[in-house]
Amino acid sequence: MKKRFQAFTRAHGLDGFMVKSLAVALVLAVIAAICLGRLACVQLLEGRATAQAATNARTAKIVSSANRGKILDANGTVLAQSVERYNIIGVPDSATSFTPVACGSKQAESLGYCHEIDGKPVGATGAAAVARLLAPILKMDAMELGAMLNGTGQYVVIKKDVTPQVKRQIDKLGLYGIVYGELSSERVYAENTLLGSLLGGVNDEGRGAAGLEQTLDKTLSGTDGYTVYQRGNGGEVIPGTVTESKDAVNGKDVTLTIDADVDWYVKKVLTEGVKSSNAQWGIAVVLDTQTGGIVALEDSDQIKAGSDEAKLSVSRAVSQTFEPGSIGKVPALAAILQNGAHKITDKFTVPYEYTKSNGQKFHDAVEHETKHWTLAGILQNSSNVGMVMASENVTSQQRYDMLTKFGIGQPTGLNLPGESQGVLGTPESWDGRTKDTILFGQGYTVNALQLTRAVSVIANGGVMRQPSIIKSVTDADGHVTDETHGEATRVIDEGVSNEIKNAMESVAEEYKNTASVNGYRVAAKTGTAEVVGSTGQLTSIIADFSGIIPADNPRYVVTVVMLDPDGMYGGTTSGKLFAQIGEFLMQKYEVPTSTPRTDAIPVEW
Incomplete structure (x- = not known):
């Protein structure tokens, strides 16, 4: 092979230098051919993929976060916002x-x-x-x-x-x-403790974690948008490179029936009242009888909305249940009158203590001589004995049916987080004593909202309105949807309701020194019930007061509940707080003063 190559070079007159030059040129030609081939491959075969890879490296997708909707009070005051x-x-x-x-x-x-x-x-x-x-x-x-x-x-x-x-x-x-x-x-959130547990809070991802923030999460949450573009080395948008975009849609705003001014005052009254009476806690509800809207819903707990405590707690105002005590005489009286067992003017001779034929013994809260009271007088004097005597011809089923019609043991329909509907046993589960203790609010439990709703039946002429806490919802385009409830169910005849309200006005007159509102008639019922204390024994007292104001033209039902206040009785403890709240409501909403009372049903004979 070598000899042939040497013969070739001699025949063509090629010396050593020329041979080396040719060799180098050949190598360079091969390299050039390889480069040209690779360039052609990149340009013709891989060009699109390479360009796409470069574009992908420059392309960014930026998410534009949607704002969570606001929670506002009835007057537009912002309670929660992002x-x-x-x-x-x-x-x-x-x-x-x-x-x-x-x-x-x-x-x-x-x-x-x-x-x-x-x-x-x-x-x-x-x-x-x-x-x-x-x-x-x-x-x-x-x-x-x-x-x-x-x-x-x-x-x-x-x-x-x-x-x-x-x-x-x-x-x-x-x-x-x-x-x-x-x-x-x-x-x-507005105000450190305003509606703390009721409003609740959001988690780290901005989703509702507790309270209304959680139950309204779908309504309040918006839909994020995005923009796809190419960016320069500094992260800036390269003009003309936006390829795709979608606007964020903000969450809907929710307007509550709550009036923040009233709620703030109620909170203040409760906080001061619990402290001054050494009570363990207090709860208050204000309901607008004309709309069914909850105007204020507070408790004495000092919990800041949005805090960890708010996210781990539920509002005492909706979760706390208790035996209502003598306020339970209102639906019991309705059962007596509606079923025709007695008239409101019927006369009774009422001793302090009374023993039924089944051996069950009952007595009134305060010892007294035998009294001559009408049925209206039995309610005015909150006589347990009188209620048991007047209900002899009212069956257990009739008693139960009336309690359920008044909403006892039934959900309020507000769907509030942590809300308890209380406990009401069926007639079949009642023993020989419970069938009578339910006549004066013992043997079942309620929350403050249920108690307020029950009294509102009397304020509304025997009709129960579905209560509301959501007034309206406004979407990102400004469209407003009314969320108040128009449903109303007749519970008792209007005439029966008016007679009970009349008797309740006589109850309120018994507490004119502690629970009256100057210039306005009040129809009310008080309650005092022994409940289980920290020892597991009946060592604690629920003192409650629920009133209609004005009695002659009902606008509001106000309920106040305290646990273990000094003074014990609902009329002289929670009644004081009712009076403060009632006076504020009348002044704030400029409610006309009451006309004189001229139709009082006799309470004695």
Whole structure:
């Protein structure tokens, strides 16, 4: 082979140098051919994929967060809203190659910004320099910040929920492509303790975690939007590269029937009343009889809306159940009258103590001589004995049916978080004593909302309105949907209702020194019930008072409940708080004063 090559070169007059040159040229030609082949492959076969990969590297999808809807009171006062906040995001890949711009340099002059700390050079480069610049603004440790940014990757959350002011300070640093703000929001609430547990709170993802925030979560939550675009090296949008976008749709605003002014005053009255009477707790409800709207719903617990405690608690005003005591005489009297067992004017001779044929013994709360009372007088004097005597011809089923018609043991329909419907046994479960104790509010339990709804039947002429706490819902386009309930169910005849209201007005006159409202007639019923205390024995007292004001033109039902107040009796304890709340309502809403009472049903004979 070698001899043939030498013969070839001699025959063509090629010397050694020319041979080497030809060899080099051949090698170069091969290399050029390979390069041209690869270029053709990239351009013709892989060009589209390569271009797409480059586009993908530049393409970003930015989510635009929807705002959570507001919760407002009946007058438009904001109780809960989401405010603009930013999550500060770092890009470690860019931070590690950062070099501060020296102030006074030509680079600073051309860029329009420079980097220094307290008038001095940053004194570092890379992630450490970025951390030193950010730490004072974010009020974070520079070493901790540096560790977060010293690595690889395109996304690390440095700090959540900073204010727009802080975000603007960071923007002025000129850390483009290294640190930026991602729009977020924070839920804030009006008044530290206003409706704390009832409003509840949201979790870290901004979803309802407790209270109304949870039950209304679907209504309040919006739908996030997004924008797809190509970005430059500094993270800026390249003009004309937006390929897809969808606007965020904010959540709906919910307006409650609650009047924040009234609720605030009720909270104040409860807090002061519980403290002054050394009670364990207090609850109050204000219901508008004309609309069924809950105007105030408070308890004495001091829980801040949105707090961890609010997220772990339920409102005592809806969850706490208790035996109502003598307020239970209202539906019991309705059963007597509606079923025709007696008339409101029927006369009774009522001893302090009474023993039934089955051996069950009953007595009144206060010892007294044998009295001559009408049925109206039995209610006025809150006689347990009188109620047992007057109910002899009312069957257990009739008693039960009337209680359920008044909403005892039934859900209120408000669907409030943590709401308990209480306990009401069936007639089959009643023993020989319970069938009579239910006549004076013992042997079953209610919450304050149920008790208020029951008394509202009398205020509404024998009709039960479905109570509401949601007034309306407004969507992102401003369309308003009325959420109040128009349903109403007749429970007893209007004439029967008016007779009971008349008797309840006589009850209120017994407490004119503690529970009256100057210029306004009141129809009310008090209650005092022994309940189980901390020892498991009947050592505690529920003292409650529920009244209709004005009695001659009902506008509101106000119920106040306290546990273990000094003074014990509902009329002289919770009744005082009723009077304060009632006076405030009459003044705030400018309710006309009452006409004189001229139709009182006789209470004695």
